[in-house]
Amino acid sequence: MHDDTKLTHAGREHGDERRHHGVVNTPVYHASTVTYPSMAAMKASQATPDHGVFYGRMGTPTTFAFQDAMAALEGGGGKTLAVPSGLAACTTALLATCKAGDHALIVDTVYAPVRRFCEGMLKDLGVTVTYFAPHADIRPLLQPNTKAVYLEAPGSMTFEMQDVPALAKIVRAHGAITMIDNTWATPLYFKPLAHGVDISIHSVTKYIGGHSDLLMGTVTAAEPVFTRLRETAWNLGLYVSPDDCYLALRGLRTLSARMARHQQTGLRLANWLRSRPSVQRVIYPALPGDPGHLLWQRDFTGAPGLFAFVLQPGPDAALAAMLDHMKLFALGYSWGGFESLIVPFTPGYSRSATQWTETGALVRISAGLEDAGDLIADLEAGLARFTGALAGAPATAQPRR
Ligand SMILES: *Cc1c(COP(=O)(O)O)cnc(C)c1O
Numbered sequence: 001m002h003d004d005t006k007l008t009h010a011g012r013e014h015g016d017e018r019r020h021h022g023v024v025n026t027p028v029y030h031a032s033t034v035t036y037p038s039m040a041a042m043k044a045s046q047a048t049p050d051h052g053v054f055y056g057r058m059g060t061p062t063t064f065a066f067q068d069a070m071a072a073l074e075g076g077g078g079k080t081l082a083v084p085s086g087l088a089a090c091t092t093a094l095l096a097t098c099k100a101g102d103h104a105l106i107v108d109t110v111y112a113p114v115r116r117f118c119e120g121m122l123k124d125l126g127v128t129v130t131y132f133a134p135h136a137d138i139r140p141l142l143q144p145n146t147k148a149v150y151l152e153a154p155g156s157m158t159f160e161m162q163d164v165p166a167l168a169k170i171v172r173a174h175g176a177i178t179m180i181d182n183t184w185a186t187p188l189y190f191k192p193l194a195h196g197v198d199i200s201i202h203s204v205t206k207y208i209g210g211h212s213d214l215l216m217g218t219v220t221a222a223e224p225v226f227t228r229l230r231e232t233a234w235n236l237g238l239y240v241s242p243d244d245c246y247l248a249l250r251g252l253r254t255l256s257a258r259m260a261r262h263q264q265t266g267l268r269l270a271n272w273l274r275s276r277p278s279v280q281r282v283i284y285p286a287l288p289g290d291p292g293h294l295l296w297q298r299d300f301t302g303a304p305g306l307f308a309f310v311l312q313p314g315p316d317a318a319l320a321a322m323l324d325h326m327k328l329f330a331l332g333y334s335w336g337g338f339e340s341l342i343v344p345f346t347p348g349y350s351r352s353a354t355q356w357t358e359t360g361a362l363v364r365i366s367a368g369l370e371d372a373g374d375l376i377a378d379l380e381a382g383l384a385r386f387t388g389a390l391a392g393a394p395a396t397a398q399p400r401r
Contacts, residue, residue: 003073003188004256011069011249019061025250028242029053029060049230050079058234062242066249070208070218073252074200076193078220081230082240082248086183086203089217090114090150091121093179093199096225096232097148100126104148105141107162108353109134109155111181115350131353134160138167142174151197152181153190154292157347157364158356159283159308161292164299168196177225183207183336187220188259189302198225206336207304210251210258214244258338258369259304265367265375266305272376273309278387280360281310305367306335308345311360311386318389319344319361322382328370329378335366340375342366342382 001009012026013019020027034053036042045052051064059067063082070080083089090111098104106118108131118129132141134155149171153162164180171178179199180192186207192200202208204216219229267286274282284307285296296303311319323331329342343364348356356362367375 006069006072007188007253007256010072011065011067011252025246026062026065028246029062030242031056031060057237057239059240060242062245062249063240066245066252067218069249069252070187070202071220073187074193074220075191077222078193078200079222079226080218080220081226081233082204082245083217083219083233083238084240085215086201086205086217087111087113087117088238089201089203089219090181091117092217092229092233092236092238093201093219094118094122094127094148094150095236096219096228097177097179097199098122098125098127099147101145102126102147103128103130103143103145104150105129105138105146106131106150107134107152107155108132108351109158109160110150110152110350111156112350114150114181133354134162136353139170142170142176146174146176149176149178150181151178154184154285154296156181157308157345157350157362159285159290159292161285161295163295164190164192164197165195168198172196172198184304184306185300185302186255186259186304188255189304190300193220193222195299198222199229203336204248204251205334207259207262208251208255208336209248210255210336210338211247212334212337212339214247214251216240216244216248259302261369262305262367263303265369265372266303266307266365268372269305269365269367269375269379270307270309273379276383278312278383278390279309280312280358283308283310304336306364307367308362308364310358310362312390313359314361314386314390316361318386319363321389322386323363325385326382327378328375329365329382335364337366338369340366340368340370 045054067080168178177198180197181201183203183206200220202218270282270284270287273279285292286303329340332341345362
């Protein structure tokens with residue numbers, strides 16, 4: 001079955017099951033306690049942790065429907081567990097695979113809050129951590145006690161690609177577990193499990209939710225790793241509300257249609273920005289000529305509308321002249337919604353194995369579902385304000401052609 005068909009049919013009742021009376025969407029089951037008609041039924045519900053409705057915290061049919069649909073999309077024989085946020089998915093994966101005395105290798109371009117977790121809680125638990133450059137040969141960095149290798153491709157803020165299958169192969173030969181934050185590509189455009197990765201991590205908050213109204217994460221793995229993930233989440237008491245699972249599954253249904261448009265608009269904006277004199281560099285693996293383009297082309301089947309560009313150097317006031325007055329692009333962090341966002345970053349604070357040497361401001365774009373021409377006009381006016389402020393000219397200067 002192709003992904004588009006899975007997106008429509010996975011996580012729904014089939015044929016004549018009629019558990020939900022034939023309604024198209026799995027209803028929202030609110031539950032704390034679950035009652036049983038008999039001791040035998042009580043026991044049976046605990047014997048099937050993937051779908052047994054046993055206790056509200058472990059999920060209801062709404063949770064299972066979303067998890068099943070995600071697992072179908074991720075493929076590779078994996079099962080999916082929903083957790084309260086994308087960050088919880090990242091930390092659950094690390095907590096499930098590392099214990100006191102272990103060592104973890106983390107890509108330097110990791111989502112910044114994950115680095116904070118590693119520097120804080122993970123180290124406090126007695127796990128040592130080494131960061132590596134996205135393209136580093138990790139073989140010399142692997143130690144006998146290395147248990148987890150954490151990838152993110154492309155990297156947060158700066159979009160460096162990684163050779164995921166090659167890294168996963170090395171890690172597996174070492175007997176350690178590879179995990180990847182796959183949020184950028186979504187399970188539609190990259191399949192970690194099929195590329196030798198053990199755990200696929202998602203912030204559902206982004207494209208899967210897709211409507212800027214929920215926070216959630218998922219971890220997906222085949223057995224026996226999946227059971228470790230579930231044990232960890234259960235022990236921590238992680239819980240996802242059925243309302244959010246319902247919204248996440250509703251978002252998932254239209255993921256393919258939305259992603260195609262995000263990609264199309266992303267490429268159009270990126271190509272346009274690349275032609276602007278005030279833009280030094282566009283960073284987007286989907287763009288031919290990007291340092292990560294060949295890896296992206298080899299391993300991924302598409303790209304979202306999330307990318308960055310580096311402006312010509314200038315004072316913060318010039319950057320603010322641009323960003324404070326955008327008409328369609330809102331200043332905001334959590335991307336992947338239907339609306340376009342723009343946000344400046346200074347990635348240097350969250351790097352230790354690599355250096356960020358750009359002197360111009362790094363600006364990230366999340367291309368939404370608006371008309372691409374309208375978005376370009378907004379960017380054009382913004383860049384004109386930027387160059388106007390650079391020249392000390394009034395902020396209403398005409399666009400430079
Ligand atoms: C946003 C994000 C997360 C965290 O997701 P939340 O749901 O906001 O906790 C993790 N990884 C990446 C790459 C992200 O962009």
